[in-house]
Amino acid sequence: MKLRRVIFLGITAIWVAFGFLPLRAQTRGPIKIGFTVPLSGPYAQNGRDILNGFQLYLEQIGYQAAGRRIELLVEDSEAIPAVALTKTRKLVERDQVHMMAGPLLTSTGYALAPYIDSRKIPMLYPVASGDDLTQRKRSKWIIRTGWTASQPNHAFGEYAYRVLKYRKIATIALDYAFGWESVGGFQRTFEEAGGTITQKIWCPVTVQDFAPYLVQISRDVDAVYALFLGRSALQFLKQYQEFGLKKRIPLIGSGTTTDEHVLPFMGDEALGVISILHYSAALDNPANREFVRAYRSRNKKLPSYYAESMYTGGKWIVKALESVQGNAEDSEALLEALQQVRLTDLPRGPMELDEYGNPIQNQYIRRVDRVNGELQNTVIDTRPNISQFWRYNPADYLKQPIYTRTYVSLKQ
Template sequence: MVMRSVGFAALTALLLSGTASAQEKIKVGVTATLEGTYTVLGEDGMRGHVTALNVLGKKIGDKELEFVVASTDATPDSAVRAVRKLIEQDKVQILLSPLSGDEGIAVKNFAKTHPELTFVNAASGAQETTYVDPAPNFFRYNMDGAQWQVGLGKYAYETKGYRKIATVGEDYSFIYTQVFGLVLEFCGLGGKVTNRQWVPLGTKDFASVIAALPDDVDAIYLGLGGADAVNFLNQYQQAGGKAHLMGGSIMIDQTILSSKGSAKNALIGTIAASGQADTWEDPRWQKFVKAYQDAFPPEKRFPSPSLLATNYYGSTMALILALREVNGDLSNNQAKLKEALAKIEIDAPNGKIKLDSNRQAIGTNFVTEVVDDGKGALFSKVVKVIPDVNQTLGYEPATFAKIGLPSRTVPECKKY
């Protein structure tokens, strides 16, 4: 169980502690969803960021990093307001932002109005952010939502024997991208998606959604996160729901698996896919988990880092390593830093990450299943590890482009 996490003020104090006033500073603005439906995600994202600073430090040659944090609520307008404030009032030179999908598209577009600055995506995962008209000064070191679903459709079809599924997802770009990846793979093998329901972020009453779920499906895919996921699980359990469940990437990480109450136990046995897995035995992952655990008291963190913590860690890691490579040189509109960011390959906790020509991550994906550790704690267990997942999901670029952008109805359930 997680208490109300390290608060906004406390996180800011952690970031600013130990800054030597005599040294030249490099100012970095950071945004996270510290309010609204995705508050719990933003808080753990910031824990990942702080953990990276604990591990890597804030020194860049004879300079030191100084961080300014701004809060968003997962809406595009809030993200742009936060970023604009960081640039215009706080005079930051680099942005580590944002967390959520629609925010990412908005901040990418805003980045084009400040070509002199560098934007490193913190955690957002909508496909459109880097796939459509990418900003040359925007770099994303996490995979997008579709990449994070690679392997799930195949596992559901070939191993679990599922042939018909329904989906329930939050009605915005990141979940469109997640369902896009799932549908392409599952339907490409012959599976059917017979019902797709979309709910607004912040939905509290799922009664009509649950009532409309078809009975003749093998499983229900849940593309929900934060408070929405918890509300659905509570109401689904109360309604006596018994279907097999499949999970999107933010449905089955510790932001939900460590939530209060027993409703989360409905997730035991849920198959899912994500950019990480709690039980991965790789030494890089284990070292990161320990650093995360050591950084915060047990009541102020999750038992294991969420996907948001991992993404913020990796993004912070990439920025610090690239800055050190150029010795903090931000001259000529930060040209050397941008070049270093485009070329750098990071040995992240969840596997090696490099960028493609759109400055989008190519990385490792994990098919998982939710298990109980025997003590009442839930974790995502590794089922399969899939390396080198690119943004076109292994399709030829021309074929992938013809599929269309993720939406409520794209892709169609067919083999492309």
């Protein structure tokens, strides 16, 4: 009887010990960060840039934060929301990541949000810029270190009227949410300042030839506001010059139109274009000089805003991990730490989050110049600490519907 009891107790003790062992090993294991961006398909290059920025920062800190190793798990979202969700499920449920970062596309951002909320996993959106991600449809578990599409454009609309002295502007932009929200934000503040948007031209995202759209631009405007990215930006600027418009009507636009992901492939047609964004590779501050140097030597090219996005995102995550002493298992605390981070030594300058989880950050007015034979976005002016709500009261702002294709300024 006694022997049996001893054996029973012994086995129980061993069992319990083994039960605890892996658990203890687990708390000392690496901090797992899941990451998903498109690495194949039409957005592969932008996705690759984001990943490069993240990897650069993690390499700089030796994949160590708060005394723990960081393990980065990368999955290709193929720019398809459903695929991104499946990959996120894999990262969260199979790999048991402590937090997530990504995606690139706003559509994917909206698709992931309910799942992220249901699993209570902190997630950082470095790029996806749909306004409502941190406004009318914001979720508790997501913070954004990127931007809302209308955020820089609120500042830019006023700037175009007050400083550039434009009175009548035509806009031409890609016909999807990113375009509508950017143009909407620009139109709102530009018209509130006293200007008029005389026409809004929308091009399908798959546009191949801009001729039918360029001929619609009326000649009596002071400037044209353009929003493109990737291939469409290259094509548009080229055709804008070929149509003889460049000599006659100044071109301004969203930051993506002349972002460094396309700028090296442009020629004289881009010179003089004025745009706005929260980053420029030509920004003159110590953090950015160091970042550009390191990125160039690692990837042999100029960092785009996509690359900077997750370099900053990486810094943000590490700072938060340090403030919770590397205890990534406590999701609530990690989320709160992520919301509380404040950094001043980022390549893009100082940044903090508002209570909706969107950054308050500087917006830079940039002009394309040729310096030492290379095109760059020279910063000609800075609009400091711009919030996603501009100067409006958040509560009132959120009562209005999101900017759409048919947005009409309230002034009229």
